[in-house]
Amino acid sequence: MEAIRFDVKVIPAGTGSAVWDDPHAENIIQRFMPPDRKHGPMIGILHLGALRPTPGVLRDVVVCIGEDNRAGRYGNFTFVVSAEDADTRSIVGDIAAAQDLAIFVSSSSTDLQHAEPVGALTAKDRETLSFVFDVGGTVTATDFATQLGIEQTTAGNRLTALHRKGFLQRIDRPHPFGDQFVDPRSVRFA
Numbered sequence: 065m066e067a068i069r070f071d072v073k074v075i076p077a078g079t080g081s082a083v084w085d086d087p088h089a090e091n092i093i094q095r096f097m098p099p100d101r102k103h104g105p106m107i108g109i110l111h112l113g114a115l116r117p118t119p120g121v122l123r124d125v126v127v128c129i130g131e132d133n134r135a136g137r138y139g140n141f142t143f144v145v146s147a148e149d150a151d152t153r154s155i156v157g158d159i160a161a162a163q164d165l166a167i168f169v170s171s172s173s174t175d176l177q178h179a180e181p182v183g184a185l186t187a188k189d190r191e192t193l194s195f196v197f198d199v200g201g202t203v204t205a206t207d208f209a210t211q212l213g214i215e216q217t218t219a220g221n222r223l224t225a226l227h228r229k230g231f232l233q234r235i236d237r238p239h240p241f242g243d244q245f246v247d248p249r250s251v252r253f254a
Contacts (some may be wrong), residue, residue, distance in 0.1 A: 068235055069247060071106040074173050077125075078192070081114035089121040093128050105140045105233050107248050111173040112147040119155070126156055130165030133230055138235050141204035142166075142248040146173040166230025166248050168249065176249045181231050192222045193231060193247060202252020204242035 075096045078084055093179070096108060110129065127147065133143045145156045145167055153169040160167040160183040170179035196203050199211065209219035212248055223245040226232040235244040 068105060068244065068253050070233075070248075070253075071104060071239055072109065072251070074109045074111050076111045076113065076114050077117070078172075079113065081116065084112075084115045084121055086121060089117075089125050090128065092125055094145075096129060105235065105246070106133075106138065107142045107144060107171050107176075107251060108138070109144040109146055109170075110251040112145065112149075112152060113173075116149060116152065121176065122152070123159055126167070127163055127165070128205050130153060130160065130163060134165060140227060142168065142233060143178060144168045144170055144179060144248070146170045146172075153180075160184075163245070168231075174253065175254070176251065179249050183229070183231075185229075188222065189226055189231070190225055196223075196232065196245060196247045197249055199216045201247045204244055204245050206242050208245075 074182070075092065077092055095112060110125065117161070129143055133141055143166065145153070147153050148167070148171055153171070155167050156167060157180070159165070164184045166183045168176065168179040168181050170176055181221060195208070195212070201224070205220035205223055206218055207222060209216040212219065221233060226244060227234040233246040234250055235246060237243055
């Protein structure tokens with residue numbers, strides 16, 4: 065597999081361990097993804113650190129970015145929320161599931177290998193994500209089908225479904241190579 069370059073954009077929501085109750089929290093969305101959203105494969109990380117957002121702020125920011133991502137406004141994009149607080153990560157997961165948003169939550173903004181996918185995922189989706197991650201984070205439908213002993217069409221459908229949901233990135237490649245599907249948790253950056 066050839067090397068794939070990802071843009072990684074980390075947007076800190078603030079510093080310290082204060083309560084984040086900014087009535088203009090939507091400004092972070094403009095910092096997160098400005099109107100000129102042209103880019104290659106990208107991972108966007110909203111870094112909350114030790115901030116404790118109010119439920120309203122968290123809902124507004126996470127839902128707005130998550131819905132934009134689901135609508136394809138950011139292109140080939142993965143949304144990650146990093147927070148030191150386990151309860152905040154749990155609430156983000158609840159919001160993602162309730163709103164059918166594809167989000168990864170992590171305690172770190174730089175080490176995503178332990179990030180957890182949250183949102184509407186079936187058992188098959190989770191199995192597929194685990195497999196892709198376990199084999200290094202990048203597969204083609206042919207590789208996936210061969211390793212699992214399933215039909216290539218079935219393998220392609222499972223990978224494509226996770227791409228459409230927003231949990232895998234898809235890198236288009238010409239025939240006969242086949243598109244690459246990348247688990248964003250496998251991307252290493254400093």
